[in-house]
Amino acid sequence: MQIGIVGQQDNPRAASLAGDIRDAVDVSVVVDETTGETLGTTGISVDEMSQCDLVVSIGGDGTFLYAARWIGSTPIMGVNLGEVGFLNATAPENAVPTVQEMIEDHESGDSTVRTLDIPRLSATGDGWTLPPALNEIAVMGPNRGPNGGLTTEVRVDGSLYTGGHADGVLVATPAGSTAYNLSESGPLVHPNVSGMILNEMCARDGMPPLVVDPDAVVSIRADDAPAAIAVSDGRIHKEVDPPVVITVSADAPPVRIAGPEIDFFTALGKLD
Template identity: 90%
Template sequence: MQIGIVAQQDNPRAASLAGDIQDAVDVSVIVDETTAGALDTTGIAVEEMSQCDLVVSIGGDGTFLYAARWIGSTPIMGVNLGEVGFLNATAPENAVSTVKRAIENHESGDSTIRTLDIPRLSATGDGWTLPPALNEIAVMGSHRGPDGGLTIEVRVDGSLYTGGHADGVLVATPAGSTAYNLSEGGPLIHPGVSGMVLNEMCARDGMPPLVIDPDAVVSVRADDASSVIAVSDGRIHQEIDPPAVITVSADAPPVRIAGPEIDFFTALGKLD
């Protein structure tokens, strides 16, 4: 068995915990290149960890999203060093014992791996595709505010949902309902509910946020802006010359999560 560890950058506690896990187990453990520098060992690029049997993310939800973006179908275990932790179910004090249990189960043929019912989102346009998003895809103008935004026309499975001027539009998974979508006034969705959220951002005469079928295909026609930006999970940007049509659907492979169940309501109680 081989385990990869991705620790939050510039966080000595995360690097130290990565070292504790590495020292405590008797299987092959590799760490990301930045963490390797802190531990004075050899590391690999996160993209190469898709060949591991398990990846452990140590940090907040941002670290989890970063690791999940590159590891494909490799199971991921989130160790929570953040404040809320909707994606990280393992407490730091339980990290070593939880990883050991995963190793024991793997060696005995009994798996703790479960597949989330929450899909990841893909976004495509003319000649480009963004990496899959676990939280949301955002389509927006190059800047927000009175002199920014863009003109949008949003369709769900070909049927017109809304149109007009807005700062942008979000398509979010249930996992992403607690992130950017929530800050834009969208609803929370329990992770056990299958669906996606369609939410305009500061729209003029816009429609309320809408929960849609997870198999729906959303198309966003973007115009009337100097440039348009499609963003995957707030990190990966694709700049587009308008007019353009961006298609968003939940056809990317889901993330596989190892470890204990995520306590949604406990995490929810930490929101301010």
């Protein structure tokens, strides 16, 4: 068995905990390059961890999203060093024994891996595709505010849902309902509910947020702006020239999560 560990960058506590896990187990352990520098060892790129049997993410939800973006179908266990932790179910003090339990289960053939019933989102345009998003795809203008934004037309399976001037449009998963969507006054959706959330950002004459079938295809036409920017999970950007149509669908492979169940309502209680 081989375990990959991705630590939150510039967080000594994450690197120290990665070292504790490495020293406590008797299987092969690799760490990301930044963590490796802190620990005085050679690290590997995160995308190489797709060959591991388990990846441990140590940090906040952002670290989890970063790791999940590159590891494909490899199971991921999140250790929460952040304030809320909707994706990280393991407390730091439980990290070592939980990983040891994962190893024992792997060796005995017991499955402690579950698949979120929330496929990741794919966003495609003319000749390009963004890396899959677990939280949301955002389509926006280069600037927000009265003189920014763009003109949008949002269709669901070809039928017009809304259109007009807005700072942008979000297509979020239930897992992402507590992230960017919530900051734009979108609804909370329990992660066990299947669907995609459509939410306009500061629309002049927009429609309320809408939850649609997870098999739906959402198309966003962007116009009347010097550029349109599609963003996957707040990290990966693609800038294109309007007019342009960007298609979003929930057909990317789902994330596989190892470890204890995430307590959604406990995490909600930590929100400001």
